[in-house]
Amino acid sequence: MSQLRYPGLMATDRDSVLEAAVGILSRRPTAHLDEIARAAGISRATLHRIFPGREALILEVGALGLRRFSAALDTARVEEGNAEAALRRLVDAVVPDAALCAFLAGENQLYDHEEINDLWELQDARVRALFLRGQQEGVFRIELSAAWLSEAFFDLVAGIGCAVQEGRLAPRESAFSLAELFLGGALRRSDTP
Amino acid sequence: MSQLRYPGLMATDRDSVLEAAVGILSRRPTAHLDEIARAAGISRATLHRIFPGREALILEVGALGLRRFSAALDTARVEEGNAEAALRRLVDAVVPDAALCAFLAGENQLYDHEEINDLWELQDARVRALFLRGQQEGVFRIELSAAWLSEAFFDLVAGIGCAVQEGRLAPRESAFSLAELFLGGALRRSDTP
């Protein structure tokens, strides 16, 4: 009926609700719908009008997260140029959506849905390809598998998302902290002892 | 009544149930008690006889995780010797309990309990102190805060725990992958170009 009357407005409405949901769900995946509705500034009834139920909401948050991650990969043009530079661009592009990634990492239940699973596999393959390319170019270490690099990268992005949301890490520091630790490691380079 | 008749046997029984619970809960924190009981090879009734309820079980798993983490810090003697060597020892000591750490990382609800919270803060302080010491010794990079290094380290340990449990990472590779990535980063050292 009315869902299609103002497609543009409705879309932003849905998205703003999803944003609010992420803010809650990335910290407490089992939060009640009441809480999510309140965070979105709407009533539980309206939340139900927008999303048929909890599962649908979770699913859409997951889909949003994957769309954003995919968009970040596009924005960063991870398939182009020097692999290290591409990864640094990816860090900058993905950090604003780190909370969404934290949600994706924590919601293992999502991976029951084939649709979500396929989409995730697609994005992960792009990240793995980036590392593989970097290894072939001699930029990334070959002792660590591309699959592990990809997994660890995502773990750290999710960690950043959590830490920022819970105030343990300043948002302005997050991209730097992620890029430097992941690329350079914790050890001080002792090229000049 | 009977809980105290065979303290030794009862203790191992409790621990074996807790181990089984970790195996399930680290992957699906919302798993039903049925599932946990089956994984432990006992009935739901007996599970209830050992642990008064779900919350008590979760709490004990959390406490076990923190005890193990604390024991790993002891085993690794993180306060002694070269900071890098100490961290490498910590990696080896903590990797066997990585699944437990994954559970701790995912169960934010645990941190409502002051008891658990204090215990965690204690362990985290030890890790932070290790990084701080390493920074003062010139071993670890000073551009990254000790708090972030500590957080990221734990994120990667938890990630290892998940990846191993879900078969994405071979257990034998896990310690190496963790230590090398965290300490050395993803970039190939080009000291000899």
Place this chain on the structure above:
DNA sequence: CGCAGCTGAGACATTCATGTCTCAAAATTT
């Protein structure tokens, strides 16, 4: 100003996991 549609508050039913209980079978002790 009046109308149509959307929203929020609340009541209500439903579902599902949990918590509790009983009893028979199995295990262990004496």
Place this chain on the structure above:
DNA sequence: AAATTTTGAGACATGAATGTCTCAGCTGCG
């Protein structure tokens, strides 16, 4: 072997979150 204890299977109650509905108030539009 008898007795005591423990266990497992199931029935049942409870409680909490979800899903559904109604209705009054508000908003926006003609």
